[in-house]
Amino acid sequence: LSADKYNVRRKAFASIQARDVDYFKSVLGEERVLTDEADVLPFNIDWIKNCRGQSSVVLKPKTTQEVSNILSYCNQRKLAVCPQGGNTGLVGGSVPVFDEIVINFMLMNKIISLDDVSGALTCEAGCILENLDNYAREHNLIMPLDLGAKGTCHIGGNVSTNAGGVRLLRYGNLHGSILGVEAVKADGTIIDCLKALKKDNTGYHLKHLFIGSEGTLGLVTKVAIHCPVKPKAVTVGFFGVENFDNILQLYKSAKSSLGEILSAFEMADNGAISTTSKNLKLPNPISDYPFYVLVETQGSNEVHDEEKLTKFLSKEMESGLILDGTVTSEPAKMNTIWTLRESISGAGLARGYVFKYDVSLPQQNYYDLVPILRERLGDKAIGVYGYGHIGDGNIHINITVPEYSKEIASLMEPFIFEEVAKLKGSISAEHGIGFRKPQYMHYSKDESSLQMMRDLKNLMDPNGILNPYKVLPEVNV
Ligand code: FAD
Known part of the structure; x- marks a missing residue:
């Protein structure tokens, strides 16, 4: 369990009761509220099998209004929730730590519109990236992002992690490609920033708060994205x-x-x-x-x-x-x-456990950490290897070991993040902070930036029910 493995204490949220499940069933119907242990289990385990939560309820909303009803209820009851897309995230953000209610977006998978003149595609958050790309291709367009998990990850997950991928070099990151977002705040308020316009300087650019905030400020329900023309x-x-x-x-x-x-x-x-x-x-x-x-x-x-x-x-x-x-x-x-x-990304998993790091470094220093880690780990590792998006200065370092061990983990962390900070890099290039990295945030963000993040969190989610234990470091760390 993540809580034992990483020594985290449950916060004072309410615990789920039979009447809560009854309420969810009244909103979603019986079949879209999973409570059977075997049904719930896969939603508690992350892709890399590093984090495991203890949720007993998975909800599968089909509409924004349902998401709003769920959150408004959870907020009043102080029940914590964990939003989940395709569950391909690599930093443990997409699975609960304790008994947070999983809100999975797989049934919000409708494409709403595609404007083949402007290239604006509008869809629900649970659309699978590859399906969107196939659809765009039928209209002579493509999705501006592409990643190894495309067959499983959702566009809502991509937006929430500000996913990068192999074509960022050409089409830029999602802060540029996302035209609009519809999201639901912790108290159930629906924020409609779903404009599909290229230009919209009407005050604060609120959509950006939801891009890369990993479900801690609101739940993304719809997305408008700019699709470039399919290359000939x-x-x-x-x-x-x-x-x-x-x-x-x-x-x-x-x-x-x-x-x-x-x-x-x-x-x-x-x-x-x-x-x-x-x-x-x-x-x-x-x-x-x-x-x-x-x-x-x-x-x-x-x-x-x-x-x-x-x-x-x-x-x-x-x-x-x-x-x-x-x-x-x-x-x-x-x-x-x-x-x-x-x-x-997944190859090492076939032979044991993989510690995965995703960091940005100045290109001159891009590969520096691989030999350093090889020497540090010696024969404790089966392999230490580096690969990634060199055009973006983003290296992934995978360390394969026969099985997870705290000793090896402590040899690498915080060491690797200290080295990244020395080289003026970022401890997370594209995967996010999730559950695995909040305690290391100070290597990449100064205290006033962290305080501003906490202020935003308090403003948008005063009860802290949205994806707790993720992204924001505890104040006393
Ligand atoms: P999840 O894993 O389900 O969730 C990720 C985070 O977003 C969690 O914190 C979750 O709570 C939150 N979230 C999900 N949906 C919502 C929503 N609708 N509203 C609010 N919060 C939400 N990433 C890259 O950036 N570049 C790569 O090249 C890349 N390659 C990968 C290759 C493989 C083989 C794998 C397994 C992963 C790869 N990843 C990569 C990581 C991962 O695929 C991305 O982070 C992806 O964007 C996650 O999408 P998801 O739908 O699976 O989200």
Whole structure:
């Protein structure tokens, strides 16, 4: 249980009674209120199987009004809630810690409208990212974000975590792409900021409060998002590289050679690719190299784009920055390369437990922590490897161990966050703070910023019922 593992005490919320369950059933009907232990269990465990809560009730609203009724009741009764999307979050934010009521958005999955002139797509929070992308593609558009969990994560979860992903380099983060949000405050008030306008400078930009606040300020019920035009041509290159410095040189060169068509620039070290390839039996299209780089272009002219990337490959093979590589526009081959890259996140789980870190660092220092951690952990770790979105300075460090141990955890934390702070990085690049990182927030935020966050929380959720134990550090820490 998360509470024992991380030594957290339950706050003084009310405990759920039979009359509460009766009330929820009166709002949602019998089938959308889960109370059977076996039914509730999967909603209590996070994707990485690190956190486990003890909730006895899962609610599945279908409308904003139902969410509002639930929250208004919970607020009056001082019952704590844990909002949940696809439950793919990697920092334990999406599962309860104690007996918080889970409010899962899976049934709020309707697409409301798509304006194929402006590209504005409006939908409910529980729509699965991949379904939205498929829908947008039918209208010659795409979703501006893409991540390995796309087949499961919800757009409401993406907004609540301000998810990044592999195309942030090209389309920016969700603070730019989200046009509007509808959300419900802790007391049940519905906040309608669902405008689908590109420009709307009418006072405070309230929608931004819900982007990245991980369900602690309100529950996102609807989203309007700007979808870019579907690229006519996509080309992917996968390259072997000798050392990390060469990756940085290559990134610089890719920006100038590929310019406006560059849509992703990802890296992975040998450990990341070989573990994924071995554990998940996925083919690696080139042979064994110390580092790998995946470059994607999205443009409007296939011949021209592929030629540009192929030229880039031959130029950089000549310069020695690339040791070997392949370039393709064939969907099946591109898919093989992307699958290898996107499967790294879960590959270590096949052989034990994985400590996962998601940090931002200045690009010069991007890979510094991997060798430091390797040395620190020695043979206590099966593997320490780094991969991620180098264009955004965002590295993921995975440490695979035979099983979770407090000793190994204490060797890494707070050490890794101290190192990140020394390098002026961020302790969370894109996964959020969730349950796993509030006590380390001070490495990335000063005390006055933290106080302002607490003030906002008190204003919007005075009883603290929304996703307690998450994001905000305890005052005495
Ligand atoms: P959940 O995990 O259910 O919830 C995440 C947080 O948001 C929780 O705090 C939850 O309480 C809150 N929340 C969920 N829905 C709502 C709502 N409607 N209203 C209010 N609060 C809500 N992340 C990236 O940023 N980039 C990546 O490249 C990336 N790759 C991944 C690859 C894999 C294989 C996996 C498993 C995860 C990856 N992630 C990545 C992490 C994760 O997918 C994202 O954080 C995603 O945005 C979470 O969406 P979700 O619907 O699963 O939310």
